[in-house]
Structure formats: structure tokens, C-alpha cells
Amino acid sequence: MYSRKIKLIRALVENEKLSSTELMKKLQIGQRTLRAEIKEINDTLKKENVYIHSLSVGGYYIKSEEKEFIREKLEGMISQSKQAIFPETPDERLLFGFAWLFFEREPVSIQKAAEKLYVSRTAMLQTKKQIQDTVRWYHGIYLESGNQGMWISGKEEVKRHVLAEIINYWTYGSILIERVITFLFGAEKYGQYISFYHVLSELLAEHGYRLIDKGIEGFSLDVFISLMRTENDFMLDETHIYHGNSCVDAASDFLGKMGYIISDNERAYFEQCLMAKRVLYTLKTEDKAGEEYTAVTEEFLAGTDRKYHTDYHKNQELIFKLSIHIMKMIWRIQQGYFETNSILKDIMDRYEKEVEMAEGINPILQKEYGITANIHEVCYIAVYLKAYSSHTLKAVVLCDLGEGIADNMIRQIKGHCGEKIQIQDKMSLAEYRMHPLPVDLLISSSRIYNVKLPEKTKIIYVDYLLKEEDLKNIQEFLLRSEKENREK
Numbered sequence: 013m014y015s016r017k018i019k020l021i022r023a024l025v026e027n028e029k030l031s032s033t034e035l036m037k038k039l040q041i042g043q044r045t046l047r048a049e050i051k052e053i054n055d056t057l058k059k060e061n062v063y064i065h066s067l068s069v070g071g072y073y074i075k076s077e078e079k080e081f082i083r084e085k086l087e088g089m090i091s092q093s094k095q096a097i098f099p100e101t102p103d104e105r106l107l108f109g110f111a112w113l114f115f116e117r118e119p120v121s122i123q124k125a126a127e128k129l130y131v132s133r134t135a136m137l138q139t140k141k142q143i144q145d146t147v148r149w150y151h152g153i154y155l156e157s158g159n160q161g162m163w164i165s166g167k168e169e170v171k172r173h174v175l176a177e178i179i180n181y182w183t184y185g186s187i188l189i190e191r192v193i194t195f196l197f198g199a200e201k202y203g204q205y206i207s208f209y210h211v212l213s214e215l216l217a218e219h220g221y222r223l224i225d226k227g228i229e230g231f232s233l234d235v236f237i238s239l240m241r242t243e244n245d246f247m248l249d250e251t252h253i254y255h256g257n258s259c260v261d262a263a264s265d266f267l268g269k270m271g272y273i274i275s276d277n278e279r280a281y282f283e284q285c286l287m288a289k290r291v292l293y294t295l296k297t298e299d300k301a302g303e304e305y306t307a308v309t310e311e312f313l314a315g316t317d318r319k320y321h322t323d324y325h326k327n328q329e330l331i332f333k334l335s336i337h338i339m340k341m342i343w344r345i346q347q348g349y350f351e352t353n354s355i356l357k358d359i360m361d362r363y364e365k366e367v368e369m370a371e372g373i374n375p376i377l378q379k380e381y382g383i384t385a386n387i388h389e390v391c392y393i394a395v396y397l398k399a400y401s402s403h404t405l406k407a408v409v410l411c412d413l414g415e416g417i418a419d420n421m422i423r424q425i426k427g428h429c430g431e432k433i434q435i436q437d438k439m440s441l442a443e444y445r446m447h448p449l450p451v452d453l454l455i456s457s458s459r460i461y462n463v464k465l466p467e468k469t470k471i472i473y474v475d476y477l478l479k480e481e482d483l484k485n486i487q488e489f490l491l492r493s494e495k496e497n498r499e500k
Contacts, residue, residue: 016041017053021086024064029073048132055123057082097195098130105129106142107182108195113143114175115196115244119161149386150174152348168249169281170348172241176233176285180226181352189229197240204270205236211266213442219259224412224440227289234285235263239272252280260286288343301335305342308380309335312373316397320369330400333415337396338373345383353388355413355476359395360387362477366394392416399423408449409438410456413476417457421478425455428483432490453489 016039023030023038030038036046050072054063062078074082099105109129113120126136140155140162147155153166153174164171183189193202209232216223216231223231254276260283264274274282301309309331313324324330344350353359360367370393377383385393392414399420409425411418418438425433436449441460450466457476465471472489474482 017049018086018089020046020049021053021064021082021089024072024074025079025083025086027073029067029071031071035072045132045134048134052123052126052132057085060085097191102135102138102142103182104188104191105131105135105139106146107178107188108192109136109139110143110146111175111179111192111196113155113162113164114171115240115246116163119156119158119163121161124161146178150349151345167348168241168246171246172234172238172248172281173285173347173349175241176230176237177349177352179237180230180233181354193236201240205232207270208232208236208263208267212263213446215259215262215266217443217446219262221259221286222440222443223289224414225442226412227440228442231286231289235267235282238278238281238285239267242278248277248281251277252284254280254283257283257286284343284347288340288347301332301339305339306331306335308342308376309338312338312376315376316369316372319372320365322369324397324400327400330396333419334393334396337392337416341385341389341392342377342381342383345377345385345389346381350386350389351392353391355417356388356391358475358477359391363391363394363398366397367391369397370394395420407433407435407453407455408444408451409435410441410444410454410458410460411438411476412440412458417476421455421457421474421476424478424483425486429487429490433486452493455486 019039020035023035032043032046036042039046039049041049050064050066057063060081062075062081064072064074066072099108109125112128113125122133122136122140125140126133129136129139131139144155147153147164150170152170153164156163156165179189179192183192190202190206193205209229212228212232216228257279260279263282264279267274310325313331313334316322317325341350367390370390373390373393374384377385393416395416396419399416399422409418409421411421415438422435422438425435433453435455436451439447439449441456441458441463444454445463448463448465451469454460454465454469454471456471456473459473460471470489472482472485474485
């Protein structure tokens with residue numbers, strides 16, 4: 013790591029000579045890593061015809077006449093390290109390295125990538141292997157390798173989708189998003205991104221769209237990454253006809269005030285991104301799937317009923333909602349990406365039967381479109397099958413993983429609490445901030461912050477898939493409320 017190189021140079025500048033054992037102990041590294049670090053430092057210093065020298069009996073030193081120059085070089089490295097943003101963990105190294113490769117026009121050597129990420133060649137080789145494994149999840153992009161290095165190939169449209177998706181779902185919190193965007197584009201660009209992100213919730217609501225927090229973040233990244241690609245002369249491969257979208261136009265007008273000129277082709281791409289969001293809702297107009305997608309859904313549910321002796325195909329509400337989900341899923345897969353399912357393991361562990369049922373969508377997708385839904389998308393469908401109908405209840409359920417998850421939560425609460433609780437709505441945290449409902453209870457699957465709640469409103473935090481302990485806590489709250497009301 014970059015800080016390790018600084019420690020190594022400082023130790024040699026401050027001492028006449030140091031044995032390999034002393035250096036390994038100071039840096040807490042092995043012999044091979046020590047040799048690799050010194051080689052990389054010497055590769056940089058040789059431009060000035062100075063070196064870290066090795067002793068015949070083992071160990072290293074810097075010539076006394078070269079120490080002043082290297083000391084100045086060290087001060088520059090320290091100053092640079094204070095300003096630089098670089099990955100601090102293997103997961104960050106994968107995220108930063110993968111995203112950075114998308115913006116490189118020429119093949120990148122392992123050495124160049126290691127220098128960019130401030131890591132050793134060995135660590136960079138491990139990161140390359142991780143990138144190769146990750147790329148396999150996406151259709152239409154590839155990590156190529158040649159004599160000159162590695163590069164990412166594929167259609168520009170798919171690259172934009174994938175890049176926005178990985179930044180959205182590989183960053184757990186605003187701090188990491190700030191770090192990766194600043195690493196790629198600088199602090200000024202991050203300031204522009206966050207300004208756009210902060211107004212996007214209101215723009216979406218104003219034009220009738222309801223997205224969960226990750227959906228808002230995802231669309232803001234779709235737009236921002238697209239702008240950065242265009243700014244770096246990576247142009248869309250295909251020309252799309254833009255028919256007009258008031259929300260996209262409003263977002264483009266806001267970006268225009270920052271100096272960006274948004275072409276109709278780019279606006280059409282923005283609209284494509286917006287319409288493919290898994291958790292896209294409308295407030296003012298009814299969101300409805302086209303007939304072909306409803307037919308796919310009905311065929312899937314009918315086949316599921318025949319095989320598993322269920323009655324899904326009789327539930328019109330499920331057909332309506334799942335048709336919308338499947339329509340957007342097909343659009344995503346055709347565009348070359350998918351929605352990462354952040355509770356994938358929990359769904360697979362706890363809804364094994366429904367996951368098996370949901371896999372029945374793939375033969376139909378293959379037959380009709382020549383595409384396949386991966387396990388992330390399959391598990392979203394499994395949740396719909398688990399919660400095949402929704403109910404109008406009381407209180408408010410806050411859920412940022414989509415309608416299927418929210419419906420499943422409502423169904424379980426209904427099954428355990430009956431008519432003792434009425435759920436008035438299911439909302440995202442961003443939406444609740446804008447339109448807080450005066451209720452007695454918020455049932456939330458994520459932390460609630462930056463919301464001024466009425467004094468009487470209580471919060472119960474639960475798991476997305478509602479563990480037995482969560483349902484017990486809700487029931488206990490209802491019993492306490494009943495007792496308090498009787499005593500009044």
C-alpha cells in the first residue's frame with residue numbers, strides 16, 4: 013500500500029542500513045512483499061538515477077549523498093498521500109479498480125493499475141481475478157487481456173448501465189460513494205453529483221414517480237455516469253428516438269444550469285434507465301404492463317400452478333403487480349444489466365421453495381426473448397410468490413427494497429396481527445420525509461433519520477423478511493397499546 017512505501021523509505025533515510033528482518037518487522041510484511049515493494053520504489057526512483065541498494069549480506073541502504081534527494085521525494089509522497097483518495101480494503105480495491113477501468117481507452121498494465129490504486133503488483137493481480145469473476149455476471153461486457161494489458165470491452169450503453177449499477181450497489185453509505193466518485197472524477201464533480209441527487213427526489217415526486225432510496229440513488233448515478241462518459245468522449249453506440257418525458261426534461265434543465273448540454277439521444281437513454289427501474293411507481297397515473305408482458309406472467313403462473321398445485325393464476329392483483337415487475341426485468345436484461353438483490357442469501361435460505369418456483373420464468377424468457385434472469389432477479393420474483401397478494405391495513409411500513417418485499421412484510425403482519433393493525437401505506441424513507449403520515453407506528457426495515465416524528469409515533473425496527481422476534485415485538489406493542497387505551 014502507498015503508506016507502506018512511505019514507511020519503508022522513511023526507515024531507510026533515517027538509518028544507515030537495515031536488515032531484511034528489521035524491515036519486515038517494522039512493516040509487518042514477509043520477504044516476498046518487501047522485495048516487491050523495494051522493486052516498485054526503485055522503478056520510480058530510477059528516473060532520477062537513484063536507488064535503494066541491497067547489501068551482499070542481506071539488507072538495504074540508501075547512499076548518504078542520495079538521502080537528501082530521496083528525503084525531498086518522501087515529503088512529496090507524504091503530501092500527496094494526505095490529498096489522495098485510494099482504496100483501503102480489498103472490497104474497495106475491487107470497486108475502485110473496476111470502475112476506473114471503464115474510463116481507460118488503452119490497455120492497462122498490472123503495474124499501471126497497481127500505481128493507480130496504490131497497491132502492490134501481487135494485490136493487483138488478485139484484484140484482476142476478482143474483476144474477471146465479477147464481469148461474468150453481466151451480459152455484453154468482457155475483461156480482455158493482451159500483451160499491452162487489460163481493458164473492458166462491450167457496447168457503450170451496457171457499460172453505462174453496469175458502471176452505475178456497481179457503484180449503486182457496492183457502496184454501503186454516502187461516504188463510500190463520495191470516495192469512489194472523487195477518486196474517479198474529482199471533488200468538484202462529486203459536488204455536482206450530490207447537488208443533483210438532493211433535488212432528484214422532489215423532481216421524481218413532482219412528475220408522479222415513486223422510487224425507493226436505492227432507486228433514486230440508482231437513477232441519479234445513471235444520469236451522472238452517462239454525463240461523465242459523454243464528457244470523456246465515450247459516446248452511445250445507438251441513436252434512440254426521444255419522445256419526451258417531463259421528468260427527464262426537468263432533470264436535464266437542472267443539469268443545464270451546471271453547464272451540461274443534454275442531447276435528445278442522451279435524454280432517451282435517461283428515460284430508458286428510469287422506466288427499467290425495478291421499484292418504479294406512479295402517483296398520478298396508473299403504471300401498467302403491456303399485454304405481451306401480462307401474457308408472459310400468466311403463462312409463468314399457470315405453469316407454476318400446474319407443477320406445484322398452487323392458485324397463483326387466479327389472483328388478479330398478483331398478475332397485475334408481477335407483470336409490471338417482469339416487464340421492467342425484461343427491459344433491464346435486454347439493456348445488459350440487472351438489479352443487485354442485497355438480501356439474496358436470506359431469500360435463498362428462507363424461501364427455498366419459492367425460489368425454485370421462480371426459476372420457472374427462465375424457460376419462458378428463453379423462448380420469447382432469448383434471455384435468462386440470473387439468481388438476483390429470480391429471487392425478487394420469489395418474494396412476489398411468497399406475498400401473492402397485498403392488503404389494505406393501518407400504520408406505515410417503510411421498506412427500501414421494493415414493492416415485493418413490502419407486500420411480503422404486510423402479509424406476514426396481517427397473518428400474525430389480524431385486524432388489530434391497519435397499515436395505511438407502504439413507503440420509502442425518502443418519500444416519508446416528504447409526506448410524513450401521522451400514525452401510531454412506523455414499521456421500518458432500515459434506520460429512520462432526518463425525519464421529525466409526532467410525539468405519539470413509535471418506531472419498530474424489523475428484518476426485511478420479518479423474523480419471529482420482529483412479529484412478536486409488533487404484537488407486544490399492540491398489546492401494550494390496548495392496555496393503555498383501556499386504562500385511559
